[in-house]
Each structure stands twice: as C-alpha cells, then as structure tokens.
Amino acid sequence: MIRFIRALLADFADLLFPTLCLGCTNSLGENEVILCTKCRISMPETNQHKEPYAADLLNKFAGKVPVRFLASYVYFTKGGLVQKLIHGIKYKGRKEVAKEVAGWYGYQLRLESNLIKEIDVLIGVPLHKSRFQQRGYNQADWIAEGLSEALNVPNRTDVLICKRFKESQTRKNRLERWENVKTVFSVENGLAIQDKNVAIVDDVITTGATIEACAVKLLEAGCKSVSVLTLAAVHQ
Structure with a gap:
C-alpha cells in the first residue's frame, strides 16, 4: 500500500510539474532523460574522437x-542547444546533466574509438574553493565521473588543485586568459599520476589556456602524457 501511495504521488507530481527537456522545454517522454529524442538527435556532434x-x-x-x-x-554555439546544456550545468545546479551527457560521450568513445587504451586517469579542471562553495560542486568533476563510469577509467579529484581564485575567462582574449590562469594550479599527491597517461576533463574548451595551465603542472609532476576530453568546443 505504501509503495502504491508513493507511486501515485510521484505520478501526480509529474502531472503538475512534468520533467522538461533542457533543450526545447517540452515534457520528456518515457525513457527520455535530460533531452527529448528530437533534441538529442540534433546534438551537433564534433566526431573529433575519430581524428583526435x-x-x-x-x-x-x-x-x-x-x-x-x-x-x-x-x-558550442551562442544561443544553441549546447549552450542551454552548459548553462544548466554551471548556473542552474544541474550537475546530474554533466554526468549523464558525459556518460553518453563515454559510451560513444568506447564504441567508436580506441582512446580508452590511451587513458589511465581522468582529472577534472578544479575550481577554487570559494567558487566551489558558491556553486556547490565542480562541473568538471561530474563530467569526469560520467566518463569514468562509461570508460571504466579512474577519476581522481585529489591530484590537481586551484590554489588561487581566478577571474572569469569569458571576456578575455588568449593572452589575457593565459595570464589569468598560469599560476593558479598546483599538483598534490603527484604519485597518483607518475608515469600515467592523464586526460584532463572540462566542460568547454575555447582558447585552451586553462587546460594548458593544468597540463603544465601535471607534466611537471611526472605524468607520462596529457590529453584532453571536453563536453563541448566553441565552433570556430
């Protein structure tokens, strides 16, 4: 009886507050998660994993x-579907979106590439503790966790840290972005990446300055190689 009542209440809640597609805001159907089938099919995939x-x-x-x-x-294009996803992830508390979409990508990587053989460890680009407290989570860690589960590759959150707060990169050019991030990262627990192939994970790659700063520190700490996986890339 209790299960029946809970199920009835859940159905009633769905009727009043239906789960909406993050892309088009239409109600999601059965077995649809985050995006409706139409929006998911229209995702502007890069296929970069075929020529990485x-x-x-x-x-x-x-x-x-x-x-x-x-x-x-x-x-990623301004005003497009992917911007809505990233905006939901970063500014609307939708951390589960990061993990779910990353899982889709991880499944694609397993089916269509051999990149899994070149990754020993996944590491998300870290947030400064003040930004983490403000947001409540690090979206890059959730992306890395989604990839980790799909690829069966460990995700480490105890290696790379952001030791100094950095200003938003949004309105900065390539040089300004590099100056903003070149000294903000450091490595702790470097033994965890000794002679390992590390993949740095982030939500969006633009100029690459932030990832470059992370890569420098990881290589200095003794990892074998650095690669990059992101959910989105700014369309040139």
Missing part, C-alpha cells in the same frame, strides 16, 4: 605544451 590527433585540433597547444590528443563531444 589532427593538427587543427592541437594547434592551440602547439609550441606551448605537448598534448597527446584532444576530443570534444559537441560544438
């Missing part, structure tokens, strides 16, 4: 830091 060593992808790091490969799940 391409020079045009790695050019942003050329001459700065050696990055083994780079792959992003979808393209």
Whole structure:
C-alpha cells in the first residue's frame, strides 16, 4: 500500500510539474532523460574522437605544451542547444546533466574509438574553493565521473588543485586568459599520476589556456602524457 501511495504521488507530481527537456522545454517522454529524442538527435556532434590527433585540433597547444590528443563531444554555439546544456550545468545546479551527457560521450568513445587504451586517469579542471562553495560542486568533476563510469577509467579529484581564485575567462582574449590562469594550479599527491597517461576533463574548451595551465603542472609532476576530453568546443 505504501509503495502504491508513493507511486501515485510521484505520478501526480509529474502531472503538475512534468520533467522538461533542457533543450526545447517540452515534457520528456518515457525513457527520455535530460533531452527529448528530437533534441538529442540534433546534438551537433564534433566526431573529433575519430581524428583526435589532427593538427587543427592541437594547434592551440602547439609550441606551448605537448598534448597527446584532444576530443570534444559537441560544438558550442551562442544561443544553441549546447549552450542551454552548459548553462544548466554551471548556473542552474544541474550537475546530474554533466554526468549523464558525459556518460553518453563515454559510451560513444568506447564504441567508436580506441582512446580508452590511451587513458589511465581522468582529472577534472578544479575550481577554487570559494567558487566551489558558491556553486556547490565542480562541473568538471561530474563530467569526469560520467566518463569514468562509461570508460571504466579512474577519476581522481585529489591530484590537481586551484590554489588561487581566478577571474572569469569569458571576456578575455588568449593572452589575457593565459595570464589569468598560469599560476593558479598546483599538483598534490603527484604519485597518483607518475608515469600515467592523464586526460584532463572540462566542460568547454575555447582558447585552451586553462587546460594548458593544468597540463603544465601535471607534466611537471611526472605524468607520462596529457590529453584532453571536453563536453563541448566553441565552433570556430
């Protein structure tokens, strides 16, 4: 009887407050999560995982830091579906979206690439403790956790830290972004990445300055190689 009442209340709540697609805001159907089927099919996938060593992808790091490969799940365009997803993740408390969508990407990587063989550890780009307290979570860690479960690769949150608060990168150019982040990260527990292939995980890659700063510290700490996986990449 208690189970029946709980189920009835849940159905009633769904009727009054239906779960909505984060893309089009229509009600989600049975077996639909985060996005309706139409929106999920329309996700602007990059397919970068099929050519993750391409020079045009790695050019942003050329001459700065050696990055083994780079792959992003979808393209980010202003006002588009992916921006709605990222906005929900970062500013509306929808951390479960980060993990779910990252799981979709991890499943795709397992089916369509061999990149899993080149990753020993996943590490999300860390937040400063003040930003973490403000947001309540680090979206990059939740993305890394989604990838971790799909790829069966460990996710470490105790290696890379943000030791100094950095200003928002949104309105800065490449040089300003680098100056803003070049000294904010450090490595603790470096033994966890000794001679390991590390994949840095983040939500969106733009100029790559933040990831570059993380990569420098990880390589200095003795990891074997650094690669990059992100949910989104700004469409050039």
